[in-house]
Amino acid sequence: MNILIVEDESRIAKRIERMTRDIFGDAIQSLAHISTLQEALKFIENSSLDLVLLDLNLNGADGFNLLTTAVSESFHTIVISAYKDQAIAAFEYGVLDFVPKPFNRGRLEQALSRTISKEKSRTNEVKLLAVKKRGRIQLIPIGSILYIKGAGAYSELFLKDGTKELHDKSLEKLEQLLSYSFERIHKSYLVKMSEVSEIIVKSGSKYMAELKNGVSIPIGRTKYKDVKAKWV
Template sequence: MKILIVEDESRIAKRIERMTRAIFGDGLQSIQHSNTLQEAMTIIGNNKLDLVLLDLNLNGRSGFELLTTAVSESFHTIVISAYKDQAITAFEHGVLDFVPKPFNQERLAQAFNRMHTKEATENNTVKFLAIKKRGRIQLVPIKDVIYIKGAGTYTELFLTDGTKELHDKSLEKLEQLLSHSFERIHKSYLVKMSEITNISVASGSKYMAQLRNGLRIPIGRTKYKDLKAKWI
């Protein structure tokens, strides 16, 4: 694990680091700390990270200035903040979890565990997926996403207007964020459940999902029974 802590209070940053080291142990490869948005952006741009732990108030500046950029990257973002009223907005932008201050090691470990499970938090209702396009960050509304296809370490978002966009997160990471409305129906596909109009068995015992736009997407053999039960 390569982790970046973005926190302007040194005492809290050291506490987060101490707890993080205790939780990950030998699994922690590196941990860095930044107390400014600008420095954090530089670190993100120059390093391959697995996780960013972000405060939402950095020397009077809003952490959302960094959040939109962070959630478009390949790593997960967990917010650690006293501003509980901003939790829903943070989840809407695609954070993995929101840890309210004050917190303990058990709560932090719970957030870290979400990196390895599909368990959704109560407020995890992502409304946007942030993508990098022409050097800028663009927010794609979840309501416009029909399905998502894995493309190696990246993913392709297929939209209602017939276009597609590239996202830096893997299919596995997006599955963790979108488990409330999307279903992994195949090793290469995440599909919005509300877009499925029919599930059938094609020739050669191939399972297929028919979408509202007429497209047919393969269903993995191990996914068929579970998907059909959820769809009905």
Template sequence: MKILIVEDESRIAKRIERMTRAFFGDSLRVINHTNTLHEAMKFIGNNELDLVLLDLNLNGENGFDLLTAAVSESFHTIIISAYKEQAITAFEYGVLDFVPKPFNSTRLDQALMRAGSKEKTGPNIVKFLAVKKRHKVQLIAIEEVTYIKGAGAYTELFMTNKRKELHDKSLEKLEQLLSPSFERIHKSYLVKMSEIKEIIVESGSKYIAELKNGQLIPIGRTKYKDLKSKWL
């Protein structure tokens, strides 16, 4: 794990680092700390990361300015903040967890465990997927996304208006964040269940999901029975 802590209070940053080191042990490769938005943005732009632990108030600066950019990256983001009223908005933007201050090691461990898991976690109320567009970040409403295709370390978002956008997060990471309205029907596809028009069974145990827009998406053999029961 390569982790960045973004926290303006040195005492709290050291406490987070101590707890994080204790949790990950030998699997923690690098952990760094910055205390301003500018430093954090610069560090994120120049380094590969697995996880960012972000405070929302940094010497009066709004952490959401960084959050909007951070959620467009390949890593997961966990908020550690006293601003509990911002939790729902943070989840809607696509954070993995929101740890309210004051916190203990048990609550932080719970959040860190989610970062190391591939299972769906948290309230799954993502409303936007942030994508990078020519040195700026654009928020894509989740309601506009029909299906998502894995493209190596990246994903391709396919929209209702037939537009396609590239996202830096892997299919596995997006699967963790998205609500059950999106189903992993194949190793390379996440599909919005409401967009499935028909499930087609072909010879040779070949299964296909026909979407309302006419798109045909393969269904993994091990996924067919579960998908059919949920679709019906």
């Protein structure tokens, strides 16, 4: 794993690094520490990362300016901050977890383990997905997304207005973040269950989910019973 710690207090950064190395061990390929917002933005732009551990107050700079960029990338972001009142907003932007300061090893380990176990989030609702578009970050409301299709290391977001946006996160990572309202009905598709109008059984044991806008999405054979039960 390639990990970046963004924290302006050296003592806390060293503690996070020590615990992270203890928890992940040999799985860590690189672990960097940056203390300023601008340096972190440059590092993210020029590096291949798997995880960012982010403080929200960096020498007085608002960490949300970095958060909107971080959550648009392929990696997961975990916030470690004393500003507990910002936890809901952080989750709405699409962080994997929010660890309040002061924290102990057990709480940090719980957060870090989610990046490995692929545990899904069902307690905090993401309300926005940040996507990179023409060199800028665009925030897309979750309510405007009908379904998501895997496209290799990326994902395609299909919106209610008929447009399509590309997200840098894989379908698996988005499934972790959006499992409260989207269902993995096929290896290549996440679908908002509230948009399904009908489940159709075709010859040859083929199953389809027809959405309210008339689009049909395939349902995996092994997922059919579970999808039907959740839809009903």
